[in-house]
Amino acid sequence: MNTTSAPRSTCTLAVVSLCFGIAAWTVLPLIGAIVAVICGHLARREIRQTVSEPLGGDGFAVTGLVLGYAQLALSVLAIFAMVFFGAVVLGMLQHA
Numbered sequence: 001m002n003t004t005s006a007p008r009s010t011c012t013l014a015v016v017s018l019c020f021g022i023a024a025w026t027v028l029p030l031i032g033a034i035v036a037v038i039c040g041h042l043a044r045r046e047i048r049q050t051v052s053e054p055l056g057g058d059g060f061a062v063t064g065l066v067l068g069y070a071q072l073a074l075s076v077l078a079i080f081a082m083v084f085f086g087a088v089v090l091g092m093l094q095h096a
Contacts, residue, residue, distance in 0.1 A: 016062025036068030
């Protein structure tokens with residue numbers, strides 16, 4: 001007896017989150033990360049709340065969230081580093 005079930009449909013927001021998470025590391029650093037995080041959270045909520053026809057794509061959403069949050073964290077660290085080193089250079093120039 002061969003029982004095959006129909007493939008689950010994948011949540012579109014999860015795919016968008018993954019795509020923008022990848023884009024955040026390649027072409028759209030800040031905007032891609034923000035979109036990946038927002039879409040990832042929306043996708044996970046949609047996947048959890050869908051009861052009648054279960055949606056797939058939770059792994060895509062989680063991957064998009066991880067990529068987005070990691071890019072945001074590195075962006076914040078880079079901004080702090082630029083401000084800090086800028087202040088150090090300005091301080092050195094004023095004392096020279």
